[in-house]
Amino acid sequence: MSVELRLIDHIRFSSKLSVNFACEYSEDDRILIIGDIGIYIIALKGCMSNPFPSYYCKNYFLEISDFTPSANIGIDINSFHKDLERNDLYEATMSMEYSADLKSTTPVDPSPLCAQWSPRGIVGKTDCLLAVLSNFYNLEIYVKFIDENEVTEYCMICGVTQEVIDEKKTEWKYSDRLPPTVKYNEMKRRVQNISCTAFTWSHLYKINGKEYCTIFVGHMNGDVTVWRITGRVSNSKENSKLHFLGRYSTQLGRIVRMHWHITKEYGGGLSFADSEGKMSVLHVKCLDQETADIDSELGFWTEADKVVVDKITVMIYDGRTYIILVKQSFLIIYGLDESGQVFDQKVCNVGCYYITGIHHFDNTILVLTLTSVLKQYTLSIVDQRIHLEEKLIPIKVNGGKFRTHGFFFSKNMVFFGLIAYPCMLHSFSKLKTFLNIFLFHNALLNPLTIIWHNNSGSLRDYWDCLEMLRLLCLKDKRFPWLGIPAELDYDNLSLLKLKTLRWLAKLSEMVFNTVPVVKNYDIKPYIILHYLVQIKLILKRLNGLLSKKQSGEELSLFQMRSIDIQNFFLKEMVVKNVLAKANVGRNFINEIKQVMRVANELRYPAMLHCVWCGEKIIGPVCLPPHADSRCSITMMPIYLVTSYKCPFCKALAHKEVGKEEDVIFCPYCDVPMEQLYADEKTEEFVNKDYELKSEEVRSVCFDDCLKEGLSFSDVEENEREYVVLSDSEDESSEDQNKLRTLYVRLKDVSLEDIVKLDNGEEQEAGPSRKVLKLTGGDG
Missing domain, CATH: 1.20.120 (Four Helix Bundle (Hemerythrin (Met), subunit A))
Incomplete structure (x- = not known):
């Protein structure tokens, strides 16, 4: 499938960009954007009666924690750094991991290095958790919390770095009487053992009917730790405790990238790369046991070329597995057959452009560069060799004015989002700069066709199509039901079809006054x-x-x-x-x-x-x-106070419904209803008979x-x-x-x-x- 882009909307935030691959689309329809001081989270708000032709969403901002691992290892660098030798003093002062809490230096503000959504279902069987890694090498997990006034905030429920410290500190010995140089070396060893430099989530799996997920963490010393987190019943502020599954010392150095690929119910392959540019794969199994089985480290890129791996991803096509590495402007593709053996390796230079975004589907790989160039590569196998066919996809973004730092597709690929930041000198010297999100419609996909032929039995995963249909109808001044048969047997339509028509009727009545000429109206009234x-x-x-x-x-x-x-x-x-x-x-x-x-x-x-x-x-x-x-x-x-509310149509649900259903979905939108949490006094009053x-x-x-x-x-x-x-x-x-x-x-x-x-x-x-x-x- 190819891509043809039409600009639909433009969103701006007062922030800067500092990383590539700066965005990610979650399985529960949320978008994260990594800014310079925090994480922007964009959540779709489906509403077919919204008359404004702009992407209807709600924005949140997650401020990064200032927790520093070096301040929690039992050694205070402020007490002896002046006694260090010159080289050690320079190293300690210039290294963020050692001097984040050094009082004699200018303090550094925390900023995010990486953020990633968990699989859908770890929260209330419907939502995702968010893990964020800061420049202090602190990894924390956040959950969305909504109070009785419908104010949303993202609360930290688990400090992964703190869990690593608690697991490792039992091995630490008393160090106050050590000489400064020895104490500094001991401090470095502890920091390198516990500081998190990369992470990735596993898939969602069940143990005795309960949901679990594993988070793999890479450390400065080349170790990999494995932690299991238990699924949460709801999105409350209650803290989650991690279960330690094991630590593995790899053959690589400081780990900077990780990616998980599932191969069986409780196992898979963990790909990771270090700061020297090398990449290996670990075979992991028994994630449902007290201790994970980690072995069979296999080196793929063994040359220390000093070119850091910017991204690792895995693509499955036609029974074969392809491990894809991004190194600056190079794509490195390893083809694995059904037995797991490498049958070919392909290195592709996309041009003199730094790769800042990548996405793959079927046998197609989309690659975005820093200079707003979007290329499509179609993969095929010819005589057991990997062959790539290149195609340039035009996008209406001025590459001379903006630098692009990533892109995303919505669930059904009808939305294409481009993250851009001004690069002209006058933009910084005279004008206020903004983080820009350009939203495009994939014109080769008809959202109505996708919705109407939905066989999932639910509208839950099709709201990106409904939102795109709303935008197109407002911009093109037309009805949304064009293309659906005029004579429908409503008596034999399924509940899903009736729900779909209900929303189309709502949208039709909203755009009715904007349509220039109404020749016919082939849909029943919304109220019917x-x-x-x-x-x-x-x-x-x-x-x-x-x-x-x-x-x-x-x-x-x-x-x-x-x-x-x-x-x-x-x-x-x-x-x-x-x-x-x-x-x-x-x-x-x-x-x-x-x-x-x-x-x-x-x-x-x-x-x-x-x-x-x-x-x-x-x-x-x-x-x-x-x-x-x-x-x-x-x-x-x-x-007085509702317990559950639909984030889209604002329909309510009684708290007693929670006793009938494990997951409460909106009966009209099919999206999970949000649970609202009242304070203790309000809850006590509401619970009166x-x-x-x-x-x-x-x-x-x-x-x-x-x-x-x-x-x-x-x-x-x-x-x-x-x-x-x-x-x-x-x-x-x-x-x-x-x-x-x-x-x-x-x-x-x-x-x-x-x-x-x-x-x-x-x-x-x-x-x-x-x-x-x-x-x-x-x-």
Whole structure:
């Protein structure tokens, strides 16, 4: 697959760039940018109603810790550095690893050298951790934390360097009485043992059903330490403890680059390179044991050419493995066959340009240089030899004005991001400089096609396509559904297709006024699709709960009340004639009949009373009608502070849902809901019992429903009441009385009314209509 780029947006930050390969796209759709004093984190905020034609995201800044390993090794250089010999004094003063806390020198600010996302799923089975290495050679792990006010911060939960110190300090001996030179040599040995100079994450694996991940750490003395971190249930501030799996002394010197490649469930290959330019691979296995098995070090680039390896990555294609090294302007590719033997080596010079970014997919390698040159190399095997075909990809960035320090692709490769920084002298002397992110659309990929042919069953990994579709529709002033068949059988569409159409309808209504000429509008209104999705979601949940009850499992009080409310919602959909308006057929009707047949027979506990108005909650809208917070999954009310919130559509979820599901996903967006953490006083207040006890009630039985259910016999001929939802809260007492009357009738809606729909008796409205407005809800 080739790449064709169209500039879509431009983002700027007031920071500088100091490293190459300065960005990375995470598996949970976050982008990190390595600045000079910290890490910028960009998180996508999917919203199909955003009218601005710019990338909709939320930005965070992670300030780097000033922890220095040299200050925590039991030897204080300030106490003896003046007594050192000249050469040792110069070395100690000029080396950051030894003099970071030297008081007689100008202090140096901490800055990031490297940052990397963990695999997705180590946090709450959905999110990534972030590991950051500073110029003080301190490695720390961070997690995203959100408080009750939805303020996001990145909290340090594990100091890897501190863990290394704790593991190694048991070997250290008392050193206060040593001569200055001997003490300095002992200090260097300790610093080189514990300072982290490179790291990489392993894949995610399970032990006894629990998620774990391994972090490999390279040190100054050439050692590699292996640490296992346990998966976190949530993104709280609670610290994580590492489990030490072993230390291996390699044949190389100071390790500067590392890369992990999985080959089996609990093992793989660890590639690493040192400051002399040499590169080796370690075979690692038994990551699930108390001690990892590390052996079989194999040297690949054994020449100490003093050219540091800038990047190591591994590509799999057609059953073969390719280890790719970046050395300044050179690509070095090792081809390994299925047995792990090297069958060929290829060295490619991309030109007189320093490589600052690399990405590979299938048999294609994209390489970015410092001077904004993007090249595509297509790999093939001819007579057991590696062959590369080169192609230049034009990008609209002025290479004479900017220096590019990395790039990234989104998950479905519809977004291409370029990290650039001004290089002209006048930019620094007269103007304020900015870190620039240029966002491009890969014009060879149609985001709508990717979304519509999504077979994953979820929208979770396709929000980059939805966001790109929104930007293209706003810029090109067109509807998003162009290309989808106009005549769709909504009755037989899957829940995923209905969710997709729901968001496309939302976007269509937002861009409607910008489209110059509207010849046709081949999609249902958003509110209709919203109701269809709600019905499908409720049917899916109720079928699961009713099946559990039928099998003898005891449902909780919360679950029984939610069944009562959601069954009431299905009745409301019948009275409002939503199915007929949506033009759906027998499948929807049969599914509703099946659920109502069982739900109407259940005995339900007394419903909660609204904490705001005191009325008993008997449906999805509180009486008297007023806005209240409802769980998007169960329709149960949420008091004061929500526990879970969708980062995209802001849908809420009750904390009790956490007892039903290990992972709470937004029912509309399919992205993991963010857990919000309140302070102790708020939590204590929220956890108070608001429930008012009363006797159990029983719904009208099935037989009575068929005989005495709502038949509309009390409505005059050729007249019909329509239910219209409204956001207005200024309703008359007459309307409120009508609303109460309607809800009393809704309690008696039975299968007879569903049967009428099934038989085609929709009772279309005649020439005269009565309109009754309801407040609240989603209308």
